[in-house]
Amino acid sequence: MNAWAVVGGLVVAFGSLITAVVLAVKARPEARKLKVDGTAALLNATTATSAELADQVAELQAETRRIWRAQAAQEQRITAHVRWDRQVVDTLRSLGGEIDDPPPLFLEPTPTGD
Helix, strand or coil: CCHHHHHHHHHHHHHHHHHHHHHHHHHHHHHHHHHHHHHHHHHHHHHHHHHHHHHHHHHHHHHHHHHHHHHHHHHHHHHHHHHHHHHHHHHHHHCCCCCCCCCCCCCCCCCCCC
16 A cells, blocks of 8 residues: 555545534534424423413312302202201101101212222
8 A cells, every 4th residue: 555545545534524523513503403492392382281281270170169069059958958858747747647758868879889
């Protein structure tokens, strides 16, 4: 192998190395920009999804509170009705009437099979 071939090979190798370094240096800002753009897009999507979920949770909490208030009011009405039923039955029986106990106003829990 002659010396010029070795020198030529070294020049080509050194040129390839310089080219690779230049391309890597140029690519780093672009890669950072892509990474930043991707992070921003992900953050925007996550923020939008989080806001939607927060709205849904707030709606569900408000609906749950409405249901609880309605259930509490219904329980008060049923409790009052049970007292009234008992008074009517007791009054009829004290007057000599025969009457069955009133049917229950509350649903009996059913087994779930668990």
